[in-house]
Amino acid sequence: MSPRRSSPLTVEFILLGLLIEKPAHGYDLYQRLTKLSGISAIWQVKQAMLYAMLDKLHNASLISPEVITTGSLVSRREYSATPEGTAAFEIWRRLPVEHPRELRQEFLAKLYFSQQKGADAVNSLCAAQLVNCRQWMAELSDTEDSRIDFPKILLDYRQRTILAAISWLENITMVIG
Secondary structure, three states: OOOOOOOOOHHHHHHHHHHHHOOEEHHHHHHHHHHOOOHHHHOOOOHHHHHHHHHHHHHOOOEEEEEEOOOOOOOEEEEEEOHHHHHHHHHHHHOOOOOHHHHHHHHHHHHHHHHHHOHHHHHHHHHHHHHHHHHHHHHHHHHHHHOOOOOHHHHHHHHHHHHHHHHHHHHHHHHHO
């Protein structure tokens, strides 16, 4: 088993994006994440894990907690994105994913937040992702004849998956216009 990456993962970036939209305490953030249309169908996180992710984002100086006390209620920590967190999030949101396996979750998260920025942000992300997808196809095509031991059925699956992604991305850019 490989060690966990030290940089934020997709769900952590989703949390960061939600905190950029609106500061929140952990439970409210958990409720928003589990009720977001589309997002909750793809990303699920247990509440205890969410708090661990918030700690990781805080330790990386990407979010900052503020203790809020209201009346007789128990004080809570409300988290908000730091300027460093906002900058890191924007870099992450704009970059295409590097591997086909990342399309289903990470790219969709980037697409979710890009659509909030408007058609230009969506088109820019999709155009960058199309470049990567076409490169993946070229690399697969280059290896088809040179790797005799590579199972053809797996190669066919990978090619068709990437071709479907290309078609899907082209459709998004046509719909957005």
